[in-house]
Amino acid sequence: MSQGHIENRTNPAFYVLLICLVVMSAGPIVLMLANSFKLNVDITSPTASLFFMPTLQNYETALCEFLPYDPEHLRRCDPTFGRALVNSLIISLVSTALTLVLGCMAAYAIVRFRFMGRDAASFTTLIMRMVPPAVLLVPVFGIWNEQFGLDGTRSGIILVYVAMNLPFVIWILQSFIVQVPIQLEEAARIDGAGPFRVFFLVVLPLIKPGLAAAAIFTFRVAWNEFLLANALSDRNSRTVPVTIVNSITEYNIDWGVIMATGMLLAIPPILFTFFASRQIITGMTAGAVKG
Amino acid sequence: QMPAAVYEPYQDVTLVVNFPAHPHYDAAMRVLPLFTEETGIEVEVDQLQYLRMRERQTLELTQDEGDYDLIAYVVFSKADYVFADQLHNLARFFMDPSLADPNYNPDDLIDGYVQNIGVAGGTKGYLPGPTGSLFGIPFGSETSVLGYRTDIFEEHGLEVPETYEELLELACLIPELEPGMGGLASRAASGHQASHAYLLHLNPLGGGIFDDNWEPIVNNAQGVEAAEALKSIVDCGIEGSTTFGPSEAAAAFAQGQYGMFLDSIAFAAGFEDPSRSTIAGNVGWAMHPMGVERASQTGGFGLAIPRNAPNAEAAFLLMQWLTSPRIDLMIAMEGGNPSRFSTYQDAALNERFPYSATFGEALRFADPDWRPIIPTWGEINADLGTTLSQVLTEGVDIQEALDGVAERARGIMDEAGYYAWQ
Amino acid sequence: MNIQAANRLTPYMFLAPAAAVMIIALLYPIGYMVYASFLDWNPSQRIGEAEFIGLRNYINLWNSDSFWESFWVTIRFAALVVSLEMFLGVGLALLLDRQLRGMAVLRTIFILPMMIAPIVVGLMWRYMYHPQVGVFNRWLNDLGFDTIPFLGDSSWAFASIVIADIWQWTPFIFILALAALQSLPSSALEAARVDGATGWQQILYIKLPLMMPVLIVTCLLRLIDAFKVLEVILVMTNGGPGLSTEILALRISRTASEFRQLGEAAAMSNYLLILLMIITAVMFVYTRLNDARLARIRAAGARAAQAEEEAV
Amino acid sequence: MPEIRLENLRKAYGPVTVIENLNLTMDDGEFTVLVGPSGCGKSTTLRMIAGLESVTGGSISIGDRDVTRLDPKDRDLAMVFQDYALYPHMNVAKNMSFALRLARYPKAEIDSRVKEVAVTLGLDQHLDRRPGELSGGQRQRVAMGRALVRDASTFLFDEPLSNLDAKLRGQMRAELALMSKRIQKNMVYVTHDQIEAMTLGDKIVVMRGGEIMQAGTPEELYRRPANRFVAGFIGSPTMNFLSAELQQEGDALFVSGPGFQIPLSPERTQSLDGRKDRSVQLGIRPSAFAEDDGSGSLTLPIVLSEYIGAQSVLMSELGGQSIQIEISTAAPIPAGESRSFRIDNEELHLFDPQTEAAL
Amino acid sequence: MPEIRLENLRKAYGPVTVIENLNLTMDDGEFTVLVGPSGCGKSTTLRMIAGLESVTGGSISIGDRDVTRLDPKDRDLAMVFQDYALYPHMNVAKNMSFALRLARYPKAEIDSRVKEVAVTLGLDQHLDRRPGELSGGQRQRVAMGRALVRDASTFLFDEPLSNLDAKLRGQMRAELALMSKRIQKNMVYVTHDQIEAMTLGDKIVVMRGGEIMQAGTPEELYRRPANRFVAGFIGSPTMNFLSAELQQEGDALFVSGPGFQIPLSPERTQSLDGRKDRSVQLGIRPSAFAEDDGSGSLTLPIVLSEYIGAQSVLMSELGGQSIQIEISTAAPIPAGESRSFRIDNEELHLFDPQTEAAL
Numbered sequence A: 001m002s003q004g005h006i007e008n009r010t011n012p013a014f015y016v017l018l019i020c021l022v023v024m025s026a027g028p029i030v031l032m033l034a035n036s037f038k039l040n041v042d043i044t045s046p047t048a049s050l051f052f053m054p055t056l057q058n059y060e061t062a063l064c065e066f067l068p069y070d071p072e073h074l075r076r077c078d079p080t081f082g083r084a085l086v087n088s089l090i091i092s093l094v095s096t097a098l099t100l101v102l103g104c105m106a107a108y109a110i111v112r113f114r115f116m117g118r119d120a121a122s123f124t125t126l127i128m129r130m131v132p133p134a135v136l137l138v139p140v141f142g143i144w145n146e147q148f149g150l151d152g153t154r155s156g157i158i159l160v161y162v163a164m165n166l167p168f169v170i171w172i173l174q175s176f177i178v179q180v181p182i183q184l185e186e187a188a189r190i191d192g193a194g195p196f197r198v199f200f201l202v203v204l205p206l207i208k209p210g211l212a213a214a215a216i217f218t219f220r221v222a223w224n225e226f227l228l229a230n231a232l233s234d235r236n237s238r239t240v241p242v243t244i245v246n247s248i249t250e251y252n253i254d255w256g257v258i259m260a261t262g263m264l265l266a267i268p269p270i271l272f273t274f275f276a277s278r279q280i281i282t283g284m285t286a287g288a289v290k291g
Numbered sequence B: 001q002m003p004a005a006v007y008e009p010y011q012d013v014t015l016v017v018n019f020p021a022h023p024h025y026d027a028a029m030r031v032l033p034l035f036t037e038e039t040g041i042e043v044e045v046d047q048l049q050y051l052r053m054r055e056r057q058t059l060e061l062t063q064d065e066g067d068y069d070l071i072a073y074v075v076f077s078k079a080d081y082v083f084a085d086q087l088h089n090l091a092r093f094f095m096d097p098s099l100a101d102p103n104y105n106p107d108d109l110i111d112g113y114v115q116n117i118g119v120a121g122g123t124k125g126y127l128p129g130p131t132g133s134l135f136g137i138p139f140g141s142e143t144s145v146l147g148y149r150t151d152i153f154e155e156h157g158l159e160v161p162e163t164y165e166e167l168l169e170l171a172c173l174i175p176e177l178e179p180g181m182g183g184l185a186s187r188a189a190s191g192h193q194a195s196h197a198y199l200l201h202l203n204p205l206g207g208g209i210f211d212d213n214w215e216p217i218v219n220n221a222q223g224v225e226a227a228e229a230l231k232s233i234v235d236c237g238i239e240g241s242t243t244f245g246p247s248e249a250a251a252a253f254a255q256g257q258y259g260m261f262l263d264s265i266a267f268a269a270g271f272e273d274p275s276r277s278t279i280a281g282n283v284g285w286a287m288h289p290m291g292v293e294r295a296s297q298t299g300g301f302g303l304a305i306p307r308n309a310p311n312a313e314a315a316f317l318l319m320q321w322l323t324s325p326r327i328d329l330m331i332a333m334e335g336g337n338p339s340r341f342s343t344y345q346d347a348a349l350n351e352r353f354p355y356s357a358t359f360g361e362a363l364r365f366a367d368p369d370w371r372p373i374i375p376t377w378g379e380i381n382a383d384l385g386t387t388l389s390q391v392l393t394e395g396v397d398i399q400e401a402l403d404g405v406a407e408r409a410r411g412i413m414d415e416a417g418y419y420a421w422q
Numbered sequence C: 001m002n003i004q005a006a007n008r009l010t011p012y013m014f015l016a017p018a019a020a021v022m023i024i025a026l027l028y029p030i031g032y033m034v035y036a037s038f039l040d041w042n043p044s045q046r047i048g049e050a051e052f053i054g055l056r057n058y059i060n061l062w063n064s065d066s067f068w069e070s071f072w073v074t075i076r077f078a079a080l081v082v083s084l085e086m087f088l089g090v091g092l093a094l095l096l097d098r099q100l101r102g103m104a105v106l107r108t109i110f111i112l113p114m115m116i117a118p119i120v121v122g123l124m125w126r127y128m129y130h131p132q133v134g135v136f137n138r139w140l141n142d143l144g145f146d147t148i149p150f151l152g153d154s155s156w157a158f159a160s161i162v163i164a165d166i167w168q169w170t171p172f173i174f175i176l177a178l179a180a181l182q183s184l185p186s187s188a189l190e191a192a193r194v195d196g197a198t199g200w201q202q203i204l205y206i207k208l209p210l211m212m213p214v215l216i217v218t219c220l221l222r223l224i225d226a227f228k229v230l231e232v233i234l235v236m237t238n239g240g241p242g243l244s245t246e247i248l249a250l251r252i253s254r255t256a257s258e259f260r261q262l263g264e265a266a267a268m269s270n271y272l273l274i275l276l277m278i279i280t281a282v283m284f285v286y287t288r289l290n291d292a293r294l295a296r297i298r299a300a301g302a303r304a305a306q307a308e309e310e311a312v
Numbered sequence D, E: 001m002p003e004i005r006l007e008n009l010r011k012a013y014g015p016v017t018v019i020e021n022l023n024l025t026m027d028d029g030e031f032t033v034l035v036g037p038s039g040c041g042k043s044t045t046l047r048m049i050a051g052l053e054s055v056t057g058g059s060i061s062i063g064d065r066d067v068t069r070l071d072p073k074d075r076d077l078a079m080v081f082q083d084y085a086l087y088p089h090m091n092v093a094k095n096m097s098f099a100l101r102l103a104r105y106p107k108a109e110i111d112s113r114v115k116e117v118a119v120t121l122g123l124d125q126h127l128d129r130r131p132g133e134l135s136g137g138q139r140q141r142v143a144m145g146r147a148l149v150r151d152a153s154t155f156l157f158d159e160p161l162s163n164l165d166a167k168l169r170g171q172m173r174a175e176l177a178l179m180s181k182r183i184q185k186n187m188v189y190v191t192h193d194q195i196e197a198m199t200l201g202d203k204i205v206v207m208r209g210g211e212i213m214q215a216g217t218p219e220e221l222y223r224r225p226a227n228r229f230v231a232g233f234i235g236s237p238t239m240n241f242l243s244a245e246l247q248q249e250g251d252a253l254f255v256s257g258p259g260f261q262i263p264l265s266p267e268r269t270q271s272l273d274g275r276k277d278r279s280v281q282l283g284i285r286p287s288a289f290a291e292d293d294g295s296g297s298l299t300l301p302i303v304l305s306e307y308i309g310a311q312s313v314l315m316s317e318l319g320g321q322s323i324q325i326e327i328s329t330a331a332p333i334p335a336g337e338s339r340s341f342r343i344d345n346e347e348l349h350l351f352d353p354q355t356e357a358a359l
């Protein structure tokens, strides 16, 4: 019943503010986009203006292996981008899905059950989030290699991403699960659902906004993570962020290509965000309980 | 031509090599298919950004069985890898008649490079000497040279500087002659970049980081002079140049904002590329100017064979092939950095890259000891770099700053055990 | 509210998969790392080869000026960044919590900064802060002002990384705050409107209190992450000028990879860990105490009520 | 306190129209009760008056002011929500005082008002509980309290007593009646309780499927329902409906059906002139039956008998159609017997079978 | 279907005890109705039977099985929650079929059951709406439907009809009565509606402050309330209570107070022997008054008169205490007059003023 709000006549100041904010937020990205269509000589020029000859050269470089022709400015095509893209997609999606499922199960346990070691579990989880990846790198590499035999595999990377993101997901979802009216769970239990079905059939659908927000973030981390991916992946499982830094050598920051690759690289997470953020909707529990 | 019989035993091998993302290696990779063609050995290249490559190698080399047969390493990795006994001593291969090419002509390799990059175990541990031996072969190495704007120099009738006095004078004269233009483009950003720029001047001006007993001497008169030189160069640069890394410095020069540029030869090609540079055709090259001595920086990459390489012999064959005179030239023609004097003298190459002869000449003065290649260097370097950054941006007193660096460096060295024998 | 007599194992079953993953892939390596902090260990060694040196790493750090300088830079950075981001992120969420056409696109735009690879973000900002080429200084120039040494002066550099971080991470708070907002019971808001609450009052008295659980966790998580920011600053300033932007995470990563002293890096991150644990524990204890206090008040009220009822 | 006028009010959720062309004026100080079957649009109407639901068409004005697009906070009204809508994070006292605190009432006054209302509602023991720690009825009382502490010019109540026990409900009803007399504010009240509707309302509005069927005083509705629907809806137990025909015998008009033939009064006969031999719907309230001693017109078999203290509800049959009878009796009437009843002519309601309008 | 036994049941929330030592047996197939003032612990009792609330003390058994610590899903019961607790992300059909789907009923059967119940509840038009798009009463019906489709051995209803209109409520009541006859399952039903309690319950349990005041058949409770509380709680309008004294005059015993003196029957006199001259509480139901022609014992002034179709509720005064009278009248009785009434001796209830127990 709560759907038709009275539309406030929106203040014009709201739109002005909104436009300012959009400019602030998107400005750097627009600049990036613009630069991705420039030659380096234009990018680093202190005098170049808004007007420049757009060129697709940078994109040609980034995507050379997919092009039916050989771009003439390019002397050699790095053939790993496509493979890295596939790896990145698989690793990010799988690890996001796993993290969410495992994470919200754990969060649910912590929120809804009283059991021995509950606070300890919850606190430890948070602590684990605090360790910087830089110091984990060497132990993780050693353990993955020598003890798990997972080095160079996608599963190895997925494992570490899931572990790294779990504390975040567990903590953030806790606060969303708390808000699900407990009466719904009670109703489901009366209807004969065991704890798992209560969770998957009733709780999970209702924390969609929280899940979506967590998913956006988890996906983003998995998609952009660099340090561990570099250490744990081999040629075949390497992800895009690792390949992109190849364009940054000490002597030569290939601005155009980096911006182009950066833009291309941002497309999957943007699409992901776009669809995930549609799940952030209001009124999930409208009409559920009276009170 | 090497008889194919040498390669026969390795027909089924696929070599995995680890290369940095670097113009020289890009050039090498364009030539690489020829190797497979000639020898039947497959090669897979794993290319990474050079710092990442180093990180990965560090981890990889501790394994029992490694992934890589042949690695390219950054010069300062030499100390770590050799110390941890992770590289093959190349003597083992050069002694093996079934592997070593009699026409390899090692004398032709640029000594400065070999000493700096390839040899370990001699003087001070990281330099050549009676106790030293060879662990790697330079491949994609660089040295410092002076680039200048021929058009500007011509217009104002300027002489190409031969000595540091001339250099420093010009560095501050150009901004006066050409308002808005900086003198000498230099790195200056906090940390490694500032330190690097400082070291560029330290040796030519007669200074050094340590004396022969590992006592820090950065704070002696020469050290201070080098810092003053750096400061005056940066001060006579364009606004904001204190944040420049090499790419910004190069970009500023390429945009015509500087009259001179003193850094690695690796930048030369970029200045001639109109998609990156507005000054193509107007760049002249000269040797690194002389202070009390001529000493150009050396650095870059070398090739080595890890101890845990699955196919060490075949890897050696590839290494030898890549650094042979014929292929060295071929790679140079593709835009790589030669490792051999003969290559620099090659007429065809000079025709293609007119500055090659100058570079070859500069390399005769390549200094392998412009900074220590020891495990504690990373920390000292970072400290030196941040302290110099404070000198450049906050006007901290130079002597005081360098005294501090020396003191802390001594502490670091002490802890690492360098004074145990005293 | 729950009966958990029937199946005491249930919570453990829910927890088990996540716990297993975290123990294997996180706790175990962390154990190594804690152990490593007592070692003189360089990454070319295996852990067994490293020398045990007791607390020396900790003592060295404790006596190191630059460590403390980094430490304070980190604290300043985290405090500033997190409070500004919370403010902006929550504000933005409140602003955009309405039905407008194209809202999905608008939200995506605001989330965008978080989605760009950190290295690219760092480069972009370095580019924008560039003394000649950067947009900011070029605007200043065009408007006739002096240029600003965004990255070349220690205070400006600090401000610059704060701005970049806010730009990049406000979306994090924004998404979570938005999700929290959208999960609010709409009926309470309707009641507030009827009760005469203005927009601000609804925010202050209804929305914010109801979002609080999410906001607290968000703030905590962001704080933790702010202590771990690395790539963007690395690319932008590499910690400079001087040590003005060298936050601990950067120092840790450099100690591990540049200085190759894993033991010291581990000790440093343990210091950081201890600090964060203290912050978290304080928040934990505070909320617990608060809850307990409220419960006590209510219990007292209830007892009084019961006593009265019995007396009647 | 000015009058509220709804003009051509329309509300649709997408394709579903739930309020259709509603016209209603609630006079200054009037107590209006909305009744109607579940889902007929009572809450929606209330929420539109409150400004919580956007209006699809038509207009709402309070006094001379068109408030159709005004924000709830500017309409100066208090409301009890059907689903309570308590603030989950505030205790009972805070819930009740929220509006007053927003309006910056002095603290002492807030406290005294809250205290007073809480005592009336029997909530004074629970003032520092959160809603989650209350029983259903207690929550509803908090919702009620939140409106009662206020000074608004209009009060909207959406089934405010549905979850209270009879006694409390009686008290609250009395309280509301008193209040409505005392403060003379506009009150709009939704209820399913006949007694509430009858005793509280100055005017009762019967709705059905988003339309108003009849609006008038309680007695009007009970005595002169405008159509079959209102007749069936008002009064409990509900009116019995029988298919019948109007038959003329001489001057007299009879309603007759299988098994019965009841003469109509002369006035009735006159007004129904021209309808003779037409079929009609005959409505008789269960309470219209009175036992008589055999002289009455109807003898009915008792099929089922329910005794609810001092009163009996009987199920019977008339011409194959089952009817309900409610009479006061001292003792239960056993099922299976037959009894004789009479019906007052005034209590006969006739409706057109097609239009369902009263004749 | 086996009997449910609550033994020494106790429930406390921290320091607040809400159920105190409850003992109750609900027989196999019995329809038990819980009534009591708001907040007395009805819902809590129901929820403990369901297994949703942990038990602080005592035990619950169903048949021979002690279920005190059993999970709800293993108790085989269906429940209508007071606050509905609908699954907001499922449409009406999904809500109703959830339990059946969990139990893996064949799809065709699920569909037919849901369809059937939905028709009964008048929800068949709304099967694919989400709860958020329903009116309050429609939601309550969905909650009801969710229980009705099930095959459970015990049904728990927590005020399931409170938000429905009279007509629908009547239908549903009939439906429930039928169902309880037909399927002979245990039903426990919480309501505030007297009619529901009286007509549906095989047994009514009156609670107050977490304790049982009286349990028995509806007639028992109405005719022979065990104490003043039950007497006041059952019956609507509520019983009038007057402070009085027992006075003996000769053989006859009188209850008398200021302004009245009513003789007691000889049986009564006998059973009250030994109490003479003691003060008592006299209870008279409003419906116990009957008009007579002046010969009666009481002449009362009519202070206020409310006419609610076929019946009048009168406010009067007796010895300074206000009383309520309900009588059937054809026409409204004007206030201000005085009328004469008689009271059947059977309808006089006497209570001990201290213990409140019936005498």
Ligand SMILES: Nc1ncnc2c1ncn2[C@@H]1O[C@H](COP(=O)(O)OP(=O)(O)OP(=O)(O)O)[C@@H](O)[C@H]1O
Binding pocket: D132, D133, D134, D135, D136, D137, D138, D163, E013, E016, E018, E036, E037, E038, E039, E040, E041, E042, E043, E044, E045, E082
């Ligand atoms: N979490 C809680 N903490 C303290 N007291 C509580 C809590 N939950 C319920 N109570 C109290 O327990 C008592 C019994 O509540 P219950 O819901 O059983 O009442 P009820 O008989 O169903 O009332 P209603 O008819 O109003 O629904 C109430 O007085 C209520 O205030």
Ligand SMILES: Nc1ncnc2c1ncn2[C@@H]1O[C@H](COP(=O)(O)OP(=O)(O)OP(=O)(O)O)[C@@H](O)[C@H]1O
Binding pocket: A001, A002, A003, D013, D016, D018, D036, D037, D038, D039, D040, D041, D042, D043, D044, D045, D082, E132, E133, E134, E135, E136, E137, E138, E163
């Ligand atoms: N969001 C919606 N979309 C479609 N129909 C809706 C929506 N909300 C309400 N309705 C329908 O509007 C009608 C009127 O609803 P309303 O809540 O006004 O009924 P009501 O008269 O208050 O009923 P009740 O007595 O059951 O509370 C109902 O039939 C309901 O199903």
Ligand SMILES: [Mg+2]
Binding pocket: D042, D043, D044, D082, D158, E135, E136, E137
């Ligand atoms: Mg309603």
Ligand SMILES: [Mg+2]
Binding pocket: D135, D136, D137, E042, E043, E044, E082, E158
């Ligand atoms: Mg209840």
